[in-house]
Amino acid sequence: MENATQIELGRVNYHHHNPNLAHHFHDMEQQHESIKLGVWLFLVTEVLLFGGLFCFYAIYRAWHPEMFIEVNQLLDVKLGALNTLVLIFSSVTVALSIRSIQMDNKKQAVMFLAITIICAAIFLVVKYFEYSHKIHEGLLPGKYFANPDIAAVNPHIFFSIYFGMTGLHALHILGGMIFLTWVLIRTHMRAYSSSYYTPVEMGGLYWHLVDLIWIYLFPLLYLIG
Amino acid sequence: MYNDTEKNFLTHPKGIMSWLLTLDHKRIGIMYLAAILAAFAAGGFFALGLRLELLNPGKQFMDQDTYNKFFTLHGAIMVFLFIIPSIPAALGNFCLPLMLGAKDVAFPRLNLASWYVYMLGAMFCLYSLFSGGVDTGWTFYSPYSTQTSTSVISMTFGAFILGFSSIFTGINFIVTVHKMRAPGMTWYQMPLFVWGSYATAMIQVLATPVLGITLLLLIMEKVGGIGIFDPEMGGDPVLFQHFFWFYSHPAVYIMILPGMAIISELIAVHAHKKIFGYRLIAYSSVAIALLGFFVWGHHMFVSGQSEFSSMVFSFITFFIGIPTGIKIFNWMTTLVKGSICWTTPMLYALAFLILFTIGGLTGIFLGALGLDIQLHDTYFVVAHFHYVMMGGTVIAFLGGIHHWWPKIFGKMYNENLGRFAFCFIFVGFNMTFFNQFMLGSQGMPRRYHDYSNFLKTDLFERYHGFSSYGAMILGVGFVIILCYLVASLFNGKPAGNNPWGGLTFEWSTTSPPPTENFKDDPILKHGPYDYDKVLPKDI
Numbered sequence: 221m222e223n224a225t226q227i228e229l230g231r232v233n234y235h236h237h238n239p240n241l242a243h244h245f246h247d248m249e250q251q252h253e254s255i256k257l258g259v260w261l262f263l264v265t266e267v268l269l270f271g272g273l274f275c276f277y278a279i280y281r282a283w284h285p286e287m288f289i290e291v292n293q294l295l296d297v298k299l300g301a302l303n304t305l306v307l308i309f310s311s312v313t314v315a316l317s318i319r320s321i322q323m324d325n326k327k328q329a330v331m332f333l334a335i336t337i338i339c340a341a342i343f344l345v346v347k348y349f350e351y352s353h354k355i356h357e358g359l360l361p362g363k364y365f366a367n368p369d370i371a372a373v374n375p376h377i378f379f380s381i382y383f384g385m386t387g388l389h390a391l392h393i394l395g396g397m398i399f400l401t402w403v404l405i406r407t408h409m410r411a412y413s414s415s416y417y418t419p420v421e422m423g424g425l426y427w428h429l430v431d432l433i434w435i436y437l438f439p440l441l442y443l444i445g
Numbered sequence: 446m447y448n449d450t451e452k453n454f455l456t457h458p459k460g461i462m463s464w465l466l467t468l469d470h471k472r473i474g475i476m477y478l479a480a481i482l483a484a485f486a487a488g489g490f491f492a493l494g495l496r497l498e499l500l501n502p503g504k505q506f507m508d509q510d511t512y513n514k515f516f517t518l519h520g521a522i523m524v525f526l527f528i529i530p531s532i533p534a535a536l537g538n539f540c541l542p543l544m545l546g547a548k549d550v551a552f553p554r555l556n557l558a559s560w561y562v563y564m565l566g567a568m569f570c571l572y573s574l575f576s577g578g579v580d581t582g583w584t585f586y587s588p589y590s591t592q593t594s595t596s597v598i599s600m601t602f603g604a605f606i607l608g609f610s611s612i613f614t615g616i617n618f619i620v621t622v623h624k625m626r627a628p629g630m631t632w633y634q635m636p637l638f639v640w641g642s643y644a645t646a647m648i649q650v651l652a653t654p655v656l657g658i659t660l661l662l663l664i665m666e667k668v669g670g671i672g673i674f675d676p677e678m679g680g681d682p683v684l685f686q687h688f689f690w691f692y693s694h695p696a697v698y699i700m701i702l703p704g705m706a707i708i709s710e711l712i713a714v715h716a717h718k719k720i721f722g723y724r725l726i727a728y729s730s731v732a733i734a735l736l737g738f739f740v741w742g743h744h745m746f747v748s749g750q751s752e753f754s755s756m757v758f759s760f761i762t763f764f765i766g767i768p769t770g771i772k773i774f775n776w777m778t779t780l781v782k783g784s785i786c787w788t789t790p791m792l793y794a795l796a797f798l799i800l801f802t803i804g805g806l807t808g809i810f811l812g813a814l815g816l817d818i819q820l821h822d823t824y825f826v827v828a829h830f831h832y833v834m835m836g837g838t839v840i841a842f843l844g845g846i847h848h849w850w851p852k853i854f855g856k857m858y859n860e861n862l863g864r865f866a867f868c869f870i871f872v873g874f875n876m877t878f879f880n881q882f883m884l885g886s887q888g889m890p891r892r893y894h895d896y897s898n899f900l901k902t903d904l905f906e907r908y909h910g911f912s913s914y915g916a917m918i919l920g921v922g923f924v925i926i927l928c929y930l931v932a933s934l935f936n937g938k939p940a941g942n943n944p945w946g947g948l949t950f951e952w953s954t955t956s957p958p959p960t961e962n963f964k965d966d967p968i969l970k971h972g973p974y975d976y977d978k979v980l981p982k983d984i
Contacts, residue, residue: 244548
């Protein structure tokens with residue numbers, strides 16, 4: 221039946237028909253390239269979404285340079301640096317998981333994906349401690365700001381931007397964790413192999429972007445003093 | 446040769462679930478068409494309410510608060526729920542893969558998801574409609590939007606969600622154009638509708654996320670008081686305007702580029718003439734899309750931005766007139782010595798040339814720094830953007846509906862009724878909006894519920910009255926169109942594969958097309974507009 225349809229459509233597929241090939245694509249390469257382009261476009265929209273926040277950051281820092289420098293001292297550089305290392309390491313492991321599945325090494329791929337997800341969890345736990353410390357100190361965005369010890373004008377703006385940017389980023393980490401967990405389960409169920417690993421690679425692409433955004437956030441928020 | 450009605454995409458498979466869970470771009474296009482037409486009816490209802498209130502000076506039947514809600518809902522519904530998804534998501538969804546000779550868009554599931562996301566966003570907008578409405582104007586300017594007690598949050602959150610559906614469509618179109626073209630079809634053999642849709646998709650992908658973050662920040666400002674748009678807390682409300690227009694000006698081109706894309710098809714097919722300056726029309730679509738990102742400040746000449754920025758924005762605004770003018774001249778040159786058929790789609794295409802030219806040129810007036818101070822926030826602006834959005838996009842949309850209706854449903858509508866309704870639309874539209882140019886230049890401000898006790902109340906009453914009666918004629922026109930189009934589904938003559946003599950792929954398959962679009966893989970034999978090479982008997 222499958223073959224009959226293909227002949228009727230005037231294109232006989234001589235290759236082994238991959239069950240992962242969707243009906244509207246000619247071959248696996250076209251499908252893989254299409255999905256890849258789609259994911260890159262999605263990443264572009266993510267960059268622009270964060271771009272708006274980076275723009276806010278630039279404008280308010282230009283307006284209140286002294287305030288930014290003074291208030292920035294209140295962030296914990298050590299915890300920020302730890303999180304940076306954790307995320308960079310997780311970028312390595314997600315890349316290794318793609319390589320493992322390309323080599324048909326399912327067990328290793330699952331292991332590297334698990335490490336990546338654990339790193340993401342560590343990142344969020346560290347972030348939780350940072351946030352609860354800030355909340356405790358009254359270092360909150362906008363009208364909730366309640367710390368009388370700061371001399372600079374409008375310090376709440378910095379925390380609006382800090383919580384806005386890191387909060388949106390943390391949501392993306394969470395989203396990445398959910399997607400990578402799904403990929404991990406599917407990998408464990410032998411859904412992917414060297415002939416079809418598109419979702420693993422797309423998860424990796426997304427994870428690198430989330431990582432990259434943090435690499436910009438860390439110096440801009442923690443290291444400007 | 447008439448269609449194979451047994452196994453077309455409309456009738457096969459059957460059942461409501463086969464529609465709700467369909468991955469077929471053609472069915473999703475029709476579902477979008479139904480949804481946006483419902484939105485158009487709702488937006489039109491509010492528009493008629495506005496026109497009735499303005500029929501005479503003084504209070505007619507609504508107070509100023511109701512009036513504020515009416516114009517806000519008219520604008521928000523028409524912009525976010527109707528005009529942005531109108532051509533790309535409905536007609537584009539249906540036509541783009543067919544024109545490329547593809548079986549579907551690149552990501553059919555994402556396509557279906559975009560429809561559901563659209564419906565979800567529409568639910569939020571409906572919720573805010575029934576929970577007291579919104580009175581900020583569709584632009585949600587802070588600081589008013591962060592202070593008013595109306596349901597701004599649900600409306601802006603609805604617009605935020607609708608943005609995702611727009612992004613999904615955009616991503617799908619870009620990938621489809623890049624990766625799914627029929628074997629042998631180069632970029633310059635694509636129909637111009639595809640070029641226009643591609644340029645639109647670029648804007649959808651690049652601009653919409655910025656609106657997303659802006660509306661999100663506005664919601665956070667309103668809920669959490671984060672202070673970035675609040676001058677009392679060191680924030681800046683003008684920043685909101687910058688961010689809003691950074692999306693919303695390119696969004697104007699999300700609205701008009703697909704209209705231009707349709708006109709390129711209508712003019713070439715219904716004049717049976719090779720389109721003049723194919724490459725220039727294609728390039729100008731992309732040029733408009735790119736330049737459109739650098740003119741947002743022309744909405745803000747009176748906002749207190751620096752004079753230098755205003756000057757640059759004004760200059761680039763004038764510059765955008767060039768690719769637009771190129772298109773208009775190319776379409777007109779295409780008509781020269783063409784075999785023009787006075788079909789309904791052609792009438793709409795010709796109306797577009799007239800109305801859009803008026804709308805575009807008055808846009809140049811408004812881009813001039815000195816003149817804009819005088820005309821800012823007057824009815825001149827209202828008239829200008831209705832000439833572009835309605836005289837441009839809606840007229841093109843109607844032309845496109847009449848052009849592809851036989852392909853979508855396999856039935857012909859009554860052409861005489863089509864021409865008859867066109868007269869109502871054309872006359873009604875000009876009656877409604879042309880005098881608003883005069884109203885505006887005489888100083889009538891926009892968004893006023895009442896104009897009694899003005900120096901020129903008598904004059905304004907005449908113009909407003911004319912406008913209100915025009916709107917009613919326009920409304921009658923739409924009702925006639927709806928009636929004969931629906932009637933054609935039951936008693937229309939079978940359309941055949943190619944009722945207009947088009948050369949693009951969609952006319953080579955049956956009407957309505959089969960689920961996988963083509964019986965055999967389409968092979969490119971000629972360019973999309975090669976009327977000089979292909980003899981009529983071969984079409």
